[in-house]
């Protein structure tokens with residue numbers, strides 16, 4: 001099953017960093033609306049999984065460090 005794409009609200013001028021062989025990280029506060037409508041506040045930023053193997057999708061749980069993800 002394909003993971004759903006969350007709706008993310010980030011303040012103007014926020015930064016997003018793509019880590020080599022790792023997640024996409026929103027640097028700074030953001031609000032995320034999940035596919036089921038749940039709104040999650042992340043005042044200190046959050047990392048999103050790119051490898052698809054996190055047990056907490058759409059968030060990164062560091063599984064990429066041990067599953068051989070390249071990307």
Ligand code: FES
Pocket residue numbers: 021022023024048049050051052053054059060061062063064065
């Ligand atoms: S990128 Fe970290 S668990 Fe997938």
